[in-house]
Amino acid sequence: MTDSFEIAGVPLASRFLLGTAGYPNPQLLAEAVKASQTQLLTVGLKRSAQGGDNGFVAMALAAARAQGARLLPNTAGCRSAAEAVQLACMARELYDTAWIKLEVTGDEHTLQPDPFELLAAASELVKLGFTVLPYCTDDLVLCRRLLDAGCAVLMPWGAPIGSGQGLLNPWALRTLRERLPEAVLIVDAGLGAPSHAAQAMELGYDAVLLNSAVAQARDPVRMAHAFRDAVRAGRQAYLAGVMPAQDFAVPSTPVSGHAFVLS
Numbered sequence: 001m002t003d004s005f006e007i008a009g010v011p012l013a014s015r016f017l018l019g020t021a022g023y024p025n026p027q028l029l030a031e032a033v034k035a036s037q038t039q040l041l042t043v044g045l046k047r048s049a050q051g052g053d054n055g056f057v058a059m060a061l062a063a064a065r066a067q068g069a070r071l072l073p074n075t076a077g078c079r080s081a082a083e084a085v086q087l088a089c090m091a092r093e094l095y096d097t098a099w100i101k102l103e104v105t106g107d108e109h110t111l112q113p114d115p116f117e118l119l120a121a122a123s124e125l126v127k128l129g130f131t132v133l134p135y136c137t138d139d140l141v142l143c144r145r146l147l148d149a150g151c152a153v154l155m156p157w158g159a160p161i162g163s164g165q166g167l168l169n170p171w172a173l174r175t176l177r178e179r180l181p182e183a184v185l186i187v188d189a190g191l192g193a194p195s196h197a198a199q200a201m202e203l204g205y206d207a208v209l210l211n212s213a214v215a216q217a218r219d220p221v222r223m224a225h226a227f228r229d230a231v232r233a234g235r236q237a238y239l240a241g242v243m244p245a246q247d248f249a250v251p252s253t254p255v256s257g258h259a260f261v262l263s
């Protein structure tokens, strides 16, 4: 039974989006992509545009093709709206896709997105016909503005990129889910363990995007499997209805009357 979701009218059978940076070698990248069964693979534009990637981008393209996955070029490394728009236009030519993962960094220490440049870039790219997937903070007002600007999807951070800290602010992520029930929401970045991905899915997120936790694992292929399973488990739990947590004990076996009298 498939449980797909849609981005801009395109159904995606996998809710696990994977990044292609930082693998020990291109072969392991290809095997991890296969194990993940992802349908959407990100590719860093700055890396490929600058060349010298030792075959990683070519391997990412081949791995995507082998399993019918789409490419999602990203603007990682951009510091302004103008730079991001320029890079997105290059990506459209290079990869023949109008989908773009929009990243505009505002702080070097946390790699936190710059909300002002992000919104400016998103508005411009939507006008240019792109399907824009912005990597953003979990700020509700910013997220609303990005949707109003025409973004197809929102990708709030779980934690800073590469930190592996998991969901640092579950309250904010839960609030986003509750306040934007119609939006396609994907937790992006900072997930370090499969349990973090499951937690995001249990909150009702449509998908997760991660890179470092798989690429830097001792065994990236096994880790890709683990995340794939965790994403599915979290999704199933959400659909089944996760019980609300409470501050008091409730006996799981109600006791009434006197069932047995031992003599």
Ligand SMILES: CC(=O)[C@@H](O)[C@H](O)COP(=O)(O)O
Pocket: 018, 019, 020, 021, 042, 074, 076, 101, 135, 160, 161, 162, 163, 164, 188, 189, 190, 191, 209, 210, 211, 212, 213
């Ligand atoms: C691959 C990609 O698009 C990254 O920019 C993304 O944010 C992943 O973050 P992690 O490496 O923390 O999973």
